[in-house]
Amino acid sequence: MNTPEVPRKPSIAVWKFASCDGCQLTLLDCEDDLLAVAGEVELAYFLEAGRASVGGPYDLSIVEGSITTAGDAARIREVRAMSKRLVTIGACATAGGIQALRNFGDVKEFLAIVYAQPQFISTLTDSTPIAAHVPVDFELRGCPITKTQLLEVIGAFLHGRRPNVSPHSVCVECKRAGNVCVTVAHGTPCLGPVTQAGCGALCPSYNRGCYGCFGPMENPNLPSMVQTLRYQGVDDGGVIRMLRTFNAGAPPFRDASEAIEAEARGSEA
Amino acid sequence: MTFGPCCDVAWGIHRDVTLSDGALLIDRRGLETLFQALGSQGYTVIAPTVRDGAIVYDEVDGIEELPAGVTDIQQPGSYRLSTRDDGALFGYAVGPHSWKKYLFRSEAVVFRARLDAERGFVPSEAGEPAATRYAFVGVRACEVAAIEVQDRVFLEGSHRERDYESRRDGAFVIAVQCGEPGGTCFCVSMHTGPRAESGFDLALTELVDAQLHEFVVEVGSARGGAIMASVPSRPAQSRDLGAARAVSDRAASRMGRTMESDGLPQRLAELLEHPQWDDVASRCLSCTNCTLVCPTCFCSSVEDTTDLTGTEAIRTRRWDSCFTLDHSYIHGGSVRASTRDQYRQWLTHKLSTWVDQFGTSGCVGCGRCITWCPVGIDLTAEVAALLAPAD
Numbered sequence: 001m002n003t004p005e006v007p008r009k010p011s012i013a014v015w016k017f018a019s020c021d022g023c024q025l026t027l028l029d030c031e032d033d034l035l036a037v038a039g040e041v042e043l044a045y046f047l048e049a050g051r052a053s054v055g056g057p058y059d060l061s062i063v064e065g066s067i068t069t070a071g072d073a074a075r076i077r078e079v080r081a082m083s084k085r086l087v088t089i090g091a092c093a094t095a096g097g098i099q100a101l102r103n104f105g106d107v108k109e110f111l112a113i114v115y116a117q118p119q120f121i122s123t124l125t126d127s128t129p130i131a132a133h134v135p136v137d138f139e140l141r142g143c144p145i146t147k148t149q150l151l152e153v154i155g156a157f158l159h160g161r162r163p164n165v166s167p168h169s170v171c172v173e174c175k176r177a178g179n180v181c182v183t184v185a186h187g188t189p190c191l192g193p194v195t196q197a198g199c200g201a202l203c204p205s206y207n208r209g210c211y212g213c214f215g216p217m218e219n220p221n222l223p224s225m226v227q228t229l230r231y232q233g234v235d236d237g238g239v240i241r242m243l244r245t246f247n248a249g250a251p252p253f254r255d256a257s258e259a260i261e262a263e264a265r266g267s268e269a
Numbered sequence: 270m271t272f273g274p275c276c277d278v279a280w281g282i283h284r285d286v287t288l289s290d291g292a293l294l295i296d297r298r299g300l301e302t303l304f305q306a307l308g309s310q311g312y313t314v315i316a317p318t319v320r321d322g323a324i325v326y327d328e329v330d331g332i333e334e335l336p337a338g339v340t341d342i343q344q345p346g347s348y349r350l351s352t353r354d355d356g357a358l359f360g361y362a363v364g365p366h367s368w369k370k371y372l373f374r375s376e377a378v379v380f381r382a383r384l385d386a387e388r389g390f391v392p393s394e395a396g397e398p399a400a401t402r403y404a405f406v407g408v409r410a411c412e413v414a415a416i417e418v419q420d421r422v423f424l425e426g427s428h429r430e431r432d433y434e435s436r437r438d439g440a441f442v443i444a445v446q447c448g449e450p451g452g453t454c455f456c457v458s459m460h461t462g463p464r465a466e467s468g469f470d471l472a473l474t475e476l477v478d479a480q481l482h483e484f485v486v487e488v489g490s491a492r493g494g495a496i497m498a499s500v501p502s503r504p505a506q507s508r509d510l511g512a513a514r515a516v517s518d519r520a521a522s523r524m525g526r527t528m529e530s531d532g533l534p535q536r537l538a539e540l541l542e543h544p545q546w547d548d549v550a551s552r553c554l555s556c557t558n559c560t561l562v563c564p565t566c567f568c569s570s571v572e573d574t575t576d577l578t579g580t581e582a583i584r585t586r587r588w589d590s591c592f593t594l595d596h597s598y599i600h601g602g603s604v605r606a607s608t609r610d611q612y613r614q615w616l617t618h619k620l621s622t623w624v625d626q627f628g629t630s631g632c633v634g635c636g637r638c639i640t641w642c643p644v645g646i647d648l649t650a651e652v653a654a655l656l657a658p659a660d
Contacts, residue, residue, distance in 0.1 A: 033577070036576070040578060155574070159575055159579045167595070168592075168593040169555070169556045169557060171556040171557055171558050171643075172561065172588070172590065172593070175375070175558065175561035175562065175588065176588055177375075178366060178375070180320065180321040180323040181558065181643070183346075184347060185348045186322055192556070193643050194554065217555075218593070218594045220554075220555075221553065224552050224553070224644055228346075228643060
């Protein structure tokens with residue numbers, strides 16, 4: 001009984017649902033750090049990296065993609081059942097992704113337009129985040145996610161600590177970088193004040209407004225943000241398009257874009 | 270009062286300039302020589318320069334990188350550059366940066382540690398190497414005041430901030446007396462400007478018109494006097510001093526904003542349930558911009574991270590803000606979970622409880638929080654609304 005055992009390396013599985021694969025490729029993009037990851041964990045199931053797979057249960061499942069079919073809604077429950085910890089990565093898995101644009105339209109109409117034989121397509125009416133279906137231990141935002149944040153989440157998991165992933169606005173990263181505010185100094189519409197940090201303020205660093213890739217920050221004030229965008233000359237259609245990109249289905253962005261539509265309907269009536 | 274012609278006094282090297290001496294006068298070449306002298310004494314010269322549509326503080330190689338003939342137009346939530354036809358080098362107000370970016374860095378490694386089998390994590394080095402010696406050129410009176418506020422916070426409490434201390438000790442401060450206040454300036458209300466009376470090694474007042482372009486130099490320290498010994502100058506005449514005084518007087522009369530500051534700490538402390546907090550919270554984005562552009566805001570967070578193997582750890586300090594939920598997070602949740610509570614905390618700390626804590630106001634009237642707020646929340650207007658008699 002006292003025979004010392006070599007500690008088993010924690011097993012990690014990477015799963016794909018409705019998504020573009022960009023976020024899980026971030027793991028392969030880790031390059032030198034990928035070797036460190038491979039040294040610390042057993043990559044038990046990761047089809048982007050290799051066909052060999054080890055059966056569950058897994059210590060950590062990393063899940064990319066949103067739920068758009070009944071089959072995937074069942075599959076995510078199986079994944080959850082065989083995972084000690086489950087982390088979702090990217091805008092698809094955390095907010096429904098760009099495919100959540102369907103949530104604002106009529107899926108049957110889309111099918112009729114896009115497919116010659118729509119009767120063969122089996123899909124749900126909405127694209128939903130993983131957390132709408134199963135309990136999620138941590139959501140890592142971004143479209144795509146940031147490599148350093150992914151490594152931080154894996155490192156935190158390995159050592160049983162909380163990931164240092166801040167839910168505050170992009171503005172914090174801009175100011176730490178010494179960027180000149182594109183909204184105040186150039187009048188450029190920017191979603192930075194309502195968007196979660198994590199990208200390193202990538203677009204404002206190149207004098208572009210923030211596109212909101214990391215979804216809503218911790219306590220976003222969308223009504224005030226929308227007023228500011230209008231003041232900068234963005235028309236309502238433009239504001240709706242800004243809010244309906246990668247995180248269109250995230251509740252604060254969704255509610256704000258729907259409020260603008262409701263307002264327009266009210267003024268028409 | 271009579272003014273003597275300036276050509277009566279020859280330009281020359283004045284080798285024995287001391288603190289007790291009167292002010293000096295230099296021209297543009299003298300300023301260039303001063304920059305070179307700072308460089309040759311090992312200072313990294315930081316000065317205003319134009320970048321990305323704003324006047325920022327950055328490392329410069331010479332006076333040709335100063336924003337000659339550039340000015341700024343500032344309003345709540347708006348900053349635009351414009352031109353002026355007099356070629357002034359300092360004809361603008363403060364921009365998005367403050368000197369705190371060099372003294373209290375936005376991100377700094379506190380220490381690194383390595384896991385030892387018996388002793389646990391052992392710090393492997395004590396912080397980062399010795400700081401660069403900076404010469405700050407173009408420090409405005411409100412900014413001199415702001416640096417003094419941060420000195421109280423970081424150097425005079427029970428814990429000294431070592432990184433700040435090492436940078437502050439070496440810093441050579443060349444103030445510029447403001448001639449062109451911005452649309453959001455209110456230093457006169459806060460009694461911090463527009464003239465800096467102390468807290469500098471040298472203070473320049475730019476005198477520029479169609480005929481001349483000169484700088485009155487006040488010497489504020491022995492090392493300030495020492496460096497002027499290598500710069501061609503002549504003693505300032507009473508007409509030069511009169512012209513310099515007129516620059517400051519004119520600036521004082523053209524403040525973009527005013528703020529009622531009499532008895533403000535006590536009065537605000539009695540207004541914690543005022544409905545104006547809800548009003549401002551409906552506009553505030555909690556984006557943190559006001560706090561991060563503020564030259565006195567000093568909040569930071571300290572994060573410990575490990576590498577994947579768990580054997581190397583780094584403790585990092587980063588700028589943080591009372592507008593983030595994590596900043597007031599304790600067991601059970603954030604103490605200030607709503608924007609109303611966050612804004613109230615910021616404003617009342619800045620203008621009221623700061624006095625209890627540090628003996629001065631935390632506001633120097635620079636106006637950055639007003640200009641750089643994306644939705645244009647005006648601190649002076651919020652205070653006026655809070656203090657207004659109830660209907």
